[in-house]
Amino acid sequence: MTLHQLLPLLTEGPHGSRSAATCHYRCADACFKPMPNTSDNPEFHEVAASALRRRSVLTAAGVGIGALAVAGVNAAPAAAAPAAAGAAPVAARRGGGVATAAFTPVAPNTADRVTVPRGYRSDVVVKWGDRLFKRSPAFDVDNQTPESAALQFGYNNDYVGVLPRGRNRALLVTNHEYTDENLMFPTGRYDSATIKQIAIQSHGMSVVELQRGSRRGSWTQVRPGSAPLNRRITGTTKFAVVGPAAGDPRLRTSADPKGRTVRGTFGNCAGGTTPWGTVLSGEENFNGYFDKSGSLDARYTRSYARYGLTGSGSRGWGEVDPRFDLSKEPHEPFRFGWIVEVDPSDPRSTPRKQTMLGRFKHEGANVAIARNGRAVAYMGDDERGDYIYKFVSRRTYDGRPGRAARRRNLELLTEGTLYVARFTGDGTGDGVYDGTGEWIRLTSDTTSYVPGMSVADVLIDTRLAADTVSPTKMDRPEDIEPNPVNGKVYCALTNNSNRGTSYPTDEANPLAQSRTRSTLGGPLETKSGNRNGYVLEISPAGGDHSATTFGWDLMLVCGDPDAPETYFAGYPKQQVSPISCPDNVAFDSVGNLWISTDGAQLGSHDGLFRVPVSGSQRGHVQQFLTVPTGAETCGPLITDDGHSVFVAVQHPGETDGATFENPSSTWPGTDDFARPAVVVTYQD
Numbered sequence: 001m002t003l004h005q006l007l008p009l010l011t012e013g014p015h016g017s018r019s020a021a022t023c024h025y026r027c028a029d030a031c032f033k034p035m036p037n038t039s040d041n042p043e044f045h046e047v048a049a050s051a052l053r054r055r056s057v058l059t060a061a062g063v064g065i066g067a068l069a070v071a072g073v074n075a076a077p078a079a080a081a082p083a084a085a086g087a088a089p090v091a092a093r094r095g096g097g098v099a100t101a102a103f104t105p106v107a108p109n110t111a112d113r114v115t116v117p118r119g120y121r122s123d124v125v126v127k128w129g130d131r132l133f134k135r136s137p138a139f140d141v142d143n144q145t146p147e148s149a150a151l152q153f154g155y156n157n158d159y160v161g162v163l164p165r166g167r168n169r170a171l172l173v174t175n176h177e178y179t180d181e182n183l184m185f186p187t188g189r190y191d192s193a194t195i196k197q198i199a200i201q202s203h204g205m206s207v208v209e210l211q212r213g214s215r216r217g218s219w220t221q222v223r224p225g226s227a228p229l230n231r232r233i234t235g236t237t238k239f240a241v242v243g244p245a246a247g248d249p250r251l252r253t254s255a256d257p258k259g260r261t262v263r264g265t266f267g268n269c270a271g272g273t274t275p276w277g278t279v280l281s282g283e284e285n286f287n288g289y290f291d292k293s294g295s296l297d298a299r300y301t302r303s304y305a306r307y308g309l310t311g312s313g314s315r316g317w318g319e320v321d322p323r324f325d326l327s328k329e330p331h332e333p334f335r336f337g338w339i340v341e342v343d344p345s346d347p348r349s350t351p352r353k354q355t356m357l358g359r360f361k362h363e364g365a366n367v368a369i370a371r372n373g374r375a376v377a378y379m380g381d382d383e384r385g386d387y388i389y390k391f392v393s394r395r396t397y398d399g400r401p402g403r404a405a406r407r408r409n410l411e412l413l414t415e416g417t418l419y420v421a422r423f424t425g426d427g428t429g430d431g432v433y434d435g436t437g438e439w440i441r442l443t444s445d446t447t448s449y450v451p452g453m454s455v456a457d458v459l460i461d462t463r464l465a466a467d468t469v470s471p472t473k474m475d476r477p478e479d480i481e482p483n484p485v486n487g488k489v490y491c492a493l494t495n496n497s498n499r500g501t502s503y504p505t506d507e508a509n510p511l512a513q514s515r516t517r518s519t520l521g522g523p524l525e526t527k528s529g530n531r532n533g534y535v536l537e538i539s540p541a542g543g544d545h546s547a548t549t550f551g552w553d554l555m556l557v558c559g560d561p562d563a564p565e566t567y568f569a570g571y572p573k574q575q576v577s578p579i580s581c582p583d584n585v586a587f588d589s590v591g592n593l594w595i596s597t598d599g600a601q602l603g604s605h606d607g608l609f610r611v612p613v614s615g616s617q618r619g620h621v622q623q624f625l626t627v628p629t630g631a632e633t634c635g636p637l638i639t640d641d642g643h644s645v646f647v648a649v650q651h652p653g654e655t656d657g658a659t660f661e662n663p664s665s666t667w668p669g670t671d672d673f674a675r676p677a678v679v680v681t682y683q684d
Contacts, residue, residue: 019656025180036308037385039467044474044509047425097642099588105577105622108604112629112665121684124668127677128155134225149201155179156676157648159271160635161279171344172208173279175268196320200235203266207231207344217643217682231347235264243355243414244445245459250334262335270364270479276409279342282362286336290326291318297330306463339365354413358462368482369397370546375412380477387471388421415445420471425507434553440469475509479584485591489538492582497529515563520603531601532559532580569619577623578602588638596633606633628667630655645681
């Protein structure tokens with residue numbers, strides 16, 4: 001059997017720049033399938049419909065992609081706004097590097113490279129197949145084994161965390177979200193079982209020790225034999241299940257009759273670094289990994305349907321490991337879809353799946369410490385029409401140094417209260433997409449607030465529980481992160497091509513149609529739905545992350561500045577970079593928002609953008625880099641000193657019809673095929 005008989009060679013993508021292969025391998029063709037959320041809960045676009053659609057500035061003349069390509073804007077961003085009234089004081093920060101530097105924005109382009117502004121350079125830090133341990137074999141694409149893959153940097157890096165260790169060292173932590181076997185393996189070189197076993201080991205996470213390079217802002221991998229903290233977590237690594245759902249009968253399998261130990265993690269998308277020094281990773285599109293050899297367990301029909309579990313997974317992992325066969329192990333999928341917590345400072349520690357944070361298609365989780373000392377984790381469920389969540393811990397964060405405090409902090413995510421968000425438009429007709437919202441309790445670690453469901457029911461079937469309390473359906477809520485400078489929370493709502501048809505509009509999800517460009521510099525084409533996405537800004541009441549009410553506004557209605565529906569927080573549209581499909585967010589030392597994109601609809605490759613959130617430059621979107629052909633911009637991370645910008649370049653060369661023998665990208669240029677990698681950009 002050849003590779004292309006084993007796995008489909010897809011040649012027609014659903015929309016924009018995302019290829020059919022990306023949709024298939026990463027999210028199991030979710031865009032082609034009915035949305036799992038069939039509840040009649042309000043849509044975010046319905047909320048937005050209660051107000052006027054846009055300020056008068058939205059009709060201001062903009063420039064097209066071609067004009068922006070030759071005229072960059074160099075205004076430096078203003079300092080971040082102070083925290084909201086009543087908020088706990090935020091320490092003043094001095095910006096440096098890219099936080100305050102002026103740069104000429106990168107023009108939209110389709111170059112097969114990482115393109116950065118003049119005066120900057122970009123280096124590969126670590127790439128797929130690189131050795132992590134002294135015993136790791138050198139990467140050889142013709143002679144891979146499951147054992148070698150488990151000792152090398154994994155495939156399709158996504159989340160990027162960088163944890164300082166002294167002055168000149170750091171730990172890089174990344175997720176490995178999914179594999180694309182058509183791009184990874186030479187045709188006919190491997191048999192079907194070996195391909196699947198290597199793929200399982202190529203998922204998961206990596207911890208890589210870094211050292212500062214010879215130039216300010218540069219970083220390099222520490223030689224594997226001198227990096228004792230390096231680690232690979234794969235699809236077979238042992239995880240402990242913790243929190244109230246641990247041990248529930250639905251988490252028990254023939255291999256784990258106690259329901260407290262899970263093998264592996266996969267589909268890991270974004271994540272976050274906690275104040276106590278661990279990394280949280282979100283298990284997202286886990287449903288596509290399960291197949292079936294017979295009928296499905298009728299007890300779980302409703303639950304399976306809500307999570308998109310049909311047994312039609314095309315990876316065939318059930319052929320090499322029966323736990324991925326729903327007909328044989330109907331409980332195995334309940335053991336995925338969690339936030340996992342990893343301690344990168346201890347390579348011998350057992351990573352944990354945190355059941356108190358709920359089970360859904362987690363993009364990631366990011367933690368802020370509330371005024372009362374409780375840890376608050378913000379999370380998005382990345383599916384069309386699904387919800388935004390937060391968790392508030394029962395106990396308080398201990399900021400004192402020492403092992404005792406850290407041990408207490410490691411238990412913060414096991415007890416507390418899980419909430420889901422409801423958005424309401426202000427209905428004033430003021431021309432602004434904004435309003436108020438509330439966090440609705442779903443369960444604590446001891447008490448369920450959903451009638452007819454136990455604590456474990458709510459945590460295992462969080463989507464079904466949330467459906468009962470009328471939260472707001474969102475347009476693919478992906479990365480959600482609190483801004484450490486102004487105390488607000490920012491969420492990337494990537495897109496929803498069905499908004500306005502299958503999903504009605506509201507003030508928070510307002511667009512029933514949007515404009516895109518099929519080619520760079522081509523004409524704007526009107527298409528149904530929200531094609532370019534939004535950036536949502538949430539202001540916790542009183543600046544307190546533990547509050548149960550909030551204000552909100554759509555800071556950015558993304559797209560081409562020429563399109564009348566776009567909005568950039570009131571900033572003049574003729575001076576911004578086009579931005580489409582926001583995915584991940586990050587912040588620098590002065591509180592600027594950094595946005596990476598996935599599946600841009602405007603003819604250009606995906607990229608990374610800097611956006612001030614306050615002052616006269618609020619909404620001034622400037623493109624900082626673009627990624628190679630077929631790639632997605634993941635991460636990102638800006639170091640505290642502002643001298644290093646990390647991004648993960650995921651799935652380079654993943655375009656329609658591309659194969660190992662016929663690649664559409666050979667980035668980063670070390671081989672005649674593409675290799676996903678983490679890069680760092682710094683001033684030259």
